[in-house]
Structure formats: C-alpha cells, structure tokens
Amino acid sequence: xxxxxxxxxxxxxxxxxxxxxxxxxxxxxxxxxWYRQLPEEGLKFMVYLQKENIIDESGMPKERFSAEFPKEGxxxxxxxxxxxxxSAAYFCASSETGTDxxxxxxGTRLTVL
Amino acid sequence: AQSVxxxxxxxxxxxxxxxxxxxxxSYGATPYLFWYVQSPGQGLQLLLKYFSGDTLVQGIKxxxxxxxxxxxxxxxxxxxxxxxxxxxxxxAFSSGSARQLTFGSGTQLTVLP
Numbered sequence: 001x002x003x004x005x006x007x008x009x010x011x012x013x014x015x016x017x018x019x020x021x022x023x024x025x026x027x028x029x030x031x032x033x034w035y036r037q038l039p040e041e042g043l044k045f046m047v048y049l050q051k052e053n054i055i056d057e058s059g060m061p062k063e064r065f066s067a068e069f070p071k072e073g074x075x076x077x078x079x080x081x082x083x084x085x086x087s088a089a090y091f092c093a094s095s096e097t098g099t100d101x102x103x104x105x106x107g108t109r110l111t112v113l
Numbered sequence: 114a115q116s117v118x119x120x121x122x123x124x125x126x127x128x129x130x131x132x133x134x135x136x137x138x139s140y141g142a143t144p145y146l147f148w149y150v151q152s153p154g155q156g157l158q159l160l161l162k163y164f165s166g167d168t169l170v171q172g173i174k175x176x177x178x179x180x181x182x183x184x185x186x187x188x189x190x191x192x193x194x195x196x197x198x199x200x201x202x203x204x205a206f207s208s209g210s211a212r213q214l215t216f217g218s219g220t221q222l223t224v225l226p
Contacts, residue, residue, distance in 0.1 A: 004156075033213065042203065043157075045213040056213060091156060093214075100145050100164070100207055102214060104157040 002027065004094050004105035005074075012111045013082045021077040021108045025094030032075040033102060034067060037089040049075060082112045115140050117204050119217035126194050127225045134189040134220050136204035144206040146187040147214065148178055152200045160202075163187060174198070199224040 005024040013019050025032050034046040048056040049069035060067065064082075069075040079086055089109050093102035118137045126132055138144055145164050149157040161172025168180040178189045187204060204217040 006156075031212070035214075035216075042218045043205075043214075043216045045215070048212050059213070093157075095212070100212065101147075101159065101162055103159065104149070106156040109154075 004029075004092055004103055006090075006092050006105035006108050008108060009106060010109050010111070012113060014113050015083055016081050019079040019082050019086070019110055021079075021090050021092075021110070023075040023077070023092030023094075023105060025075070025092075026103055029094035029096050029103075031095045031097065032069050033093040033095075034075075034077050035091045035093065037091065037107075039088070043091065046077075079110075082110075084112045086110060087112045115144075115206075115208065115215055117206055117215055117217040119202075119204055119220050121220045122218070123221045123223070125223040125225060128196050129193050132189075132191045132194045132198070132222070134202050134204075134222070136187045136189065136217060137185050138187065138204075138206050139185065140206065140208065142208070143182065144208055146178075146180060147205045147207075148172065148176070148187075148189050149203045149205060150200045151203065151219075157203065160189070194222075194224055196224045196226065198222060 032049045035043040037043045045059040047060050047067045064080045066078045089107045091107045092105045095102045116139045147162045148160040151157050160176050161170050163170045163180045170178050176191050201219045201221050203219050205214040
C-alpha cells in the first residue's frame with residue numbers, strides 16, 4: 001500500500017508566480033490535511049478537506065492561498081503571486097474515515113526567489 | 114487555549130543510553146496524542162498514538178510513551194538509543210472533534226557515538 005505521495009518534492013518559483021502543490025492520499029483515505037513548516041518553526045495546520053469539500057480552513061492565509069480535493073485526482077494546494085515569506089516545507093497528510101490517525105507525505109519544499 | 118509544549122529544544126545522548134523526551138499539553142478534556150519523528154529533509158513518521166485505555170503505549174522502533182493525566186504529559190521514552198534515532202521529534206494532539214493536529218515546536222535529538 002503506497003503511502004501519501006506529494007509532488008513535486010522541490011519547487012522553485014520567482015516572486016509573483018504561482019505554485020501548485022499536489023497530494024495523493026493513501027489508498028482508501030478520503031480525508032486530506034495540509035500543514036506548513038516554516039524555517040525554524042514547527043508544523044502549522046492550514047486546511048482540512050474531504051472529497052469535494054473544505055471542512056476546516058481556519059489555518060489558511062486569507063489571500064493568495066486556496067485548496068481543493070476533487071472527486072477524481074489529487075488534492076491541490078495553490079499559492080498565487082508567491083512571496084519570499086511563502087518559502088517553506090508543505091506537508092500533506094491523510095486519514096481514513098472514522099479514525100484520527102494522520103499519515104504524512106514527504107513534503108514539498110517551496111523556495112521563492 | 115489548546116497547546117502542546119516540548120520544553121527541550123535540543124537533547125544530546127550517547128548511543129546506548131536511555132532517552133526521555135518531554136511533552137506537555139493544555140486541553141480541557143482528554144486529547145488524542147501522537148509522537149512523530151522527522152529525519153532531515155523527510156516527512157513525518159508516526160511513532161505511536163494514544164486515544165484511550167492503557168496509559169502506556171508501545172510504538173515502532175522500540176519507543177514507548179506514557180500518558181499522565183495528572184501531569185498533562187505524554188513523554189516519549191526509549192531504553193537504549195541507536196545512532197539512527199538522531200532526528201527531530203514532534204509531539205502533537207487533536208481534540209477529536211477538530212481533526213487538525215496541533216504540534217509542539219519539536220525536540221532535536223543528537224546521538225553521540
């Protein structure tokens with residue numbers, strides 16, 4: 001059973017460009033979570049999604065950030081008009097319905113030049 | 114406010130020595146508690162979890178943790194550390210109703226030969 005997959009593993013963008021981060025949950029998992037790890041900081045929750053629904057986006061910045069988890073395909077975290085402060089590691093986690101155990105992917109390390 | 118505290122930013126132990134990493138939480142009810150490990154440039158691997166029941170929890174790689182309600186603690190222990198245990202360790206909790214994980218700031222473990 002493949003684990004949580006994220007791609008790309010590394011992403012370099014210039015200021016003002018868009019970044020798209022993809023997450024494929026573990027097989028059978030329908031809950032996806034995104035976390036951000038800023039340099040020298042711990043992980044902070046961003047958003048929690050189920051298929052076609054955003055359940056909790058209380059940790060998402062109000063502007064430039066959006067997330068989706070379509071019926072088919074991976075979950076996407078989209079950052080528009082990136083700034084240097086967006087440079088971080090972005091982790092996706094998934095869980096099964098009815099459980100609270102989250103399994104993490106390897107992360108996408110975003111660098112904004 | 115709900116929070117997790119890991120008092121030790123950095124711990125150094127010799128290989129073969131015992132290890133205890135501290136974790137304290139602040140929450141009005143019994144939380145769901147987790148320990149994750151992160152190697153450099155990698156994602157988070159779940160070591161163990163506590164939801165209810167037996168307060169001493171066994172995990173992977175020889176780790177265990179004990180939930181102590183009276184002390185609001187969930188300390189991670191290992192009787193004999195291996196060089197491969199060098200990594201950053203994160204304590205996390207969720208309230209159950211809110212699925213998001215709240216992480217501590219992490220403890221960096223260095224293992225001396």
